[in-house]
Amino acid sequence: MPKQGQFAKSARLKQLNNFKVRSRQRGKTISADQLPDFLLVRFNLTAKKRIPHAAQETAQRFLIEVFDQLVAAQGDLASLVPDLLDDISHRAPWQFYMQLLPQWDLLQDFLKKELPAVPLAQRCYVTTTVTTADLTKVVAQLLAKKAAAITFLKRPNVPAAMQQQTAQLLYGSIYHDGTIDWAKVRALLSPFPFTIDSQLDEGTQQWLRALSQL
Template sequence: MPKQGHFAKSTRLKQLKQFKVKRHVVGENINDEQFIDYVLVRFALTSKRQLSELAGETFQRFIMEICAELNPGNNDLSKIVSEKLADLQSRVPWQFYQQVLADWEKVQRFLQREVPAVPLKERVLLSNPISEHTLEKLVAELLARQTTTAMFLNQAVNEQIKKQTEKRLLKVIINQGRVDWTKIAALWAPFNFEPADNLDAGTKKWLHQLATLN
């Protein structure tokens, strides 16, 4: 499938308003290049309406990232989501993970329902959905790692100390099997998130909006 890179430019998202999901006759397929746009329009017409405006934009961008990794035939959704979340950890504020956890079940059901239904010559199939428990554990581990990195930024610290700190933080931010967002917010209070310079203005605005959530 077409590769988008790390988050779509805001101009690409605006172009979706011009993309129409037409009624297809039996046997009529769309081009592979239209796959991501097709999925996003279906998202805008269905599940996005159940989300807040900011969460809707967050998942629209995250779905683009996921869809860029999908190929014809079977795809391991759990593996793709896990790798994508890990890949993004240095590019997004911690609030991104909070939004993903809060509404992932809705979005995963959308992907399971809509992606295999996209009328491509070779259908894209999804298997192995990621469970809520697995996603919670993954996010906690990523946040512990991200926080450790921020704490020791520009400091000469050996890997053993970093690993020990990461393990201690993991115990702190997990409360009865759930991420304690109050503790995450407190840990990140001393740090300011700044989007990468090479991002477009729309993406920077979205990331700044995420970073101001409590």
């Protein structure tokens, strides 16, 4: 299970990706802290193969963080996912969202189907959902906020109201007709290279490096 604010280590992903399914005794339950591993194994056995290969690692790393909070959030994806994406905005380049959004319907359907089947002592269910359309708006707002923050990076005394106004203008520029203009996002953010945390394991750094070069 990853620590809050960190991506799962690549060695852990590899271990779970190669996990061999074993028959389990009927009625046997697992603890809540085993849920992320259980669901990731199910993901690798079922939904992962329907995701383009280039986006698979992004999808599963995101899911691990969702899995880690599902029980505490009581399956409330509508609250959990936007907050998580906001947190990730500080830890991953903008290309993370570009890969994730097209897969969201598949990932959410996986959660709705598989979460109730996890043999927890007290079963957990997805209690609220979020549409790809709504999630796209959330991502557009996060990207506009990020671009505005970068714009005023060397002007820390700029009033918050001006930053908010700038973010709103940028939001209108990159989001229209229900879609994000990724070419405009690239134009706004590519001049400011993403800085990778050197404390992350090498596999995670390689993934983030590859993402930032898309």
